[in-house]
Amino acid sequence: MPNNPTALTPYPVTITKIVDETSDVKTFTVEFDDPEVMENFGNKPGQVCMLSIFGEGESTISITSAPTRGKFLEFTVKRVGRLTNVMHQMEVGQKFGVRGPYGNWFPYEIMKGKDLFFVGGGFALAPIRSLIDYALSDQYRSDYGKVEVLYGARSVDDLCFKSDLAERWPKLHNTAIYTTIDRPEEAWKGHVGFVPSYVEEVAPSPENKFAIIAGPPIMIKFTLPVFAKLGFKDDQIITTLEMRMKCCLGKCGRCNIGSKFVCVDGPVFSLAQLKGMPQEY
């Protein structure tokens, strides 16, 4: 529950770091100007925030950092419109606003004791990265089994979080990272092919495992049947959805799927839950 006066006013944050992920995706690390806000923020892996630039507007962006990583938030932002264009021109030291955290979170309690198989497509590794880092944190690593990440993008230039994929995550205990690009490139020595077929190739066993999937709708559409074929049950498959949002409080009326609002009842849904909802997302 946001504790700011009207819940619709943002808290000021200062940018402390900017990483160019791709030509149109940047990751912003921010710290609240009032440290007390961070203390009480209580964000959980999978939740989202409203990023706010006075004079431009607001946009819903997932928190890509795990709360275990420190007293900061990271947001991975693709340049697609007015607000994100302005954000991409910002520099370290500049300020914008954040309100949140909003929505539900990955069922990390229920996932305890299980292996986790993550699938990300394109820039949508961002929302699941919070859970990857949570499960890989020193604090909670022993709660989870093997952590695998299968990630694909159109080209090498479109791969986000390159240092996580190539350096940070592979070095950690009991992990496996599979990276793929859609079409061959000269300098690329790794796997080439679409995400669904790569999942089929890697063929994770459904035993004692959760699959956490995020990506463009077309990737999800073709990946879900692969998991079904591998024997995953609908409640073992978790995904996170995107919708256009204005308030993030379940009031402005546009992010509903049937009777559920993605901003308060989501963004995290199991495939079992999604099958009980209209296909309107």
Next chain:
Amino acid sequence: MLISKNDLPVLLDRILGEYEVYAPVKEHGKVEFKKISSGTQVCLQYSNSQKPPKGILFPQSEKMFCYETVQDGVRVDEICDCSKKVIWGIRPCDAKSFTILDDAFKNEQYRDPYYYKRRENTVIVGFGCNRPGATCFCTSVNSGPFDTAGSDVFLTELEDKYYVEGITEKGKEFIARYQLPDGSPDTSRIKESAVVASKVNLDGLKEKLDVNFYDEIWDSLWEKCIGCAACTYLCPTCHCFDIVEEAEGGKGCRVRNWDACMFPLFTLHGSGHNPRPSGKERVRQRIMHKFKYFQDKFQQTACVGCGRCIKNCPVNLDIRILLDAIQQRESGEGC
């Protein structure tokens, strides 16, 4: 209690001493709820206002807060409409709409301060309908021409006076202050003669909508709709909004405006993907929201049967006919 028609302007002038008063005012042949400055402005000889009075508590455009860039950052000024208001002479359908908006503006996470601040500071004076209109269907949606739901005080029109009843504690306290003459006339004949002729059968509709998301009825229902959103803007229970920025230089305001599910931009993602790409999905959303989703969440229908969407639709789409068409269908495939 009673108030003679002749004395009403004087009573309203007394109320104006303490409250902002919103009442039906006739201008250019149309009746609208306006903030009045004198009791003589009020016109209670009306069927219903063209626009619903929801805008008094949920303005069509409202500044939530304003900001200004100052030397050490940004100064934010919260805006609070804390004035005491009376809405005088609101029809029972519109009074009931506030009970629906009450649900819409709160959930477990959030209670909208802008709406609720006004709501708590407002006395709603309902006004029974002696002559319901041709497009009214309030009796089909658990209401009626003398339904007091949502009203704090209720007026019934008699020949030369109004019967004034305090409904809620707030209403009783309000009306006691003005020391009106006692009286409780027999209003049963007036109530009996106020017939709402138009009916919609809602029995079993919710159960149909529970399973007919993919029914082919939706392929044709929307075809006439031009997506103008007149139905949505004029609906007393529609409450979706947009949040926009009005800024110039280092100064500006964050503004909340009415928005409508009938517009394609309402759900358009930054990526270009749109989960409700055509009129079919948007008309389905509007009907589903009113008669299923809102019921799922709050156990009441988000329609009060005021008939404004029927009267004002430029292509004569009639919600009564749409609902009947859905009712005619066998239950569709489940979702």
